[in-house]
Amino acid sequence: MTKKAFQDYYPDYFSHCYGCGRLNEHGLQIKSYWDGEESVCIHIPKPCYTGGAPGYAYGGLIASLIDCHSMGTAAAATYRAENREMGTQPALRFMTASLHVDYLLPTPLDGQIEIRGKVKGVNGRKVVVESRLLAGGKVCARGEVVAVQVPQHLTPADTKK
Amino acid sequence: MTKKAFQDYYPDYFSHCYGCGRLNEHGLQIKSYWDGEESVCIHIPKPCYTGGAPGYAYGGLIASLIDCHSMGTAAAATYRAENREMGTQPALRFMTASLHVDYLLPTPLDGQIEIRGKVKGVNGRKVVVESRLLAGGKVCARGEVVAVQVPQHLTPADTKK
Numbered sequence: 001m002t003k004k005a006f007q008d009y010y011p012d013y014f015s016h017c018y019g020c021g022r023l024n025e026h027g028l029q030i031k032s033y034w035d036g037e038e039s040v041c042i043h044i045p046k047p048c049y050t051g052g053a054p055g056y057a058y059g060g061l062i063a064s065l066i067d068c069h070s071m072g073t074a075a076a077a078t079y080r081a082e083n084r085e086m087g088t089q090p091a092l093r094f095m096t097a098s099l100h101v102d103y104l105l106p107t108p109l110d111g112q113i114e115i116r117g118k119v120k121g122v123n124g125r126k127v128v129v130e131s132r133l134l135a136g137g138k139v140c141a142r143g144e145v146v147a148v149q150v151p152q153h154l155t156p157a158d159t160k161k
Numbered sequence: 162m163t164k165k166a167f168q169d170y171y172p173d174y175f176s177h178c179y180g181c182g183r184l185n186e187h188g189l190q191i192k193s194y195w196d197g198e199e200s201v202c203i204h205i206p207k208p209c210y211t212g213g214a215p216g217y218a219y220g221g222l223i224a225s226l227i228d229c230h231s232m233g234t235a236a237a238a239t240y241r242a243e244n245r246e247m248g249t250q251p252a253l254r255f256m257t258a259s260l261h262v263d264y265l266l267p268t269p270l271d272g273q274i275e276i277r278g279k280v281k282g283v284n285g286r287k288v289v290v291e292s293r294l295l296a297g298g299k300v301c302a303r304g305e306v307v308a309v310q311v312p313q314h315l316t317p318a319d320t321k322k
Contacts, residue, residue, distance in 0.1 A: 014214065018211060018222065024211065048188065050177045050182070052175055052255075053311070059260065060180050060225025060229065061221075064221030064222075067221050095267075098264065099261070150214070
């Protein structure tokens, strides 16, 4: 049995995202999990996601991974804070209010990328997630993302699907 | 005769980027132009670039468009500042030092996206570009990107290609 990722608990309606939707066959389909107090996502980029210089990952891919991993972390952290199992109703889904990425080093494209997230703060329906992106044993980027919970009135009635 | 975009002047070596490389057949191949003091990029997103909610564009796509359009703007602005025609040697190419995006409104996926950039400041080899992303007649996102010129020693000797 394979452990379910944060994104596997999203209702179908919210599962078409290019970055993290399990129902988007063209997308990145990232998967995030808890590792103690940190969340972790491992991603092996396809060669087409090259950046400005050959051999290095595209900055937009790095931003995308940090974005979606942070949204998943915000949802998982909120379930935790509410002492609820992931996937219980009402479903939690976050959207990005702001995204900041500092690119510290070029990220090699020919290996595994690891993004590790940490909840920096929760303020009502707003969760701030900071993260670092590692490749080749080095921190190549840092992210800070403000996630805001999608309001219930924008969530379809039947989110059990 | 079609007017050449900023990205059409990048040397081949720097033209494989997923966001703006004209030689990346899988990528977005964005095109940026001057419109007076502003730079403009029009992009029609493919349906696969859906975001967290159906019908809206992926935040990672928005970040990617802002990122690559800002890199192009930084290069074009530096050619202008040096009173040089685009494409003259030595070739100019920028990489992203930091990227910040504020998502103001959901961006509709079923139409045209316009990104308009403006150079906020130049400090040596560093150029700050601010931009706004418009769709459906509204400003849906704002970006601020710090671009840094790729050093000559990382640029291949023959950049005339």
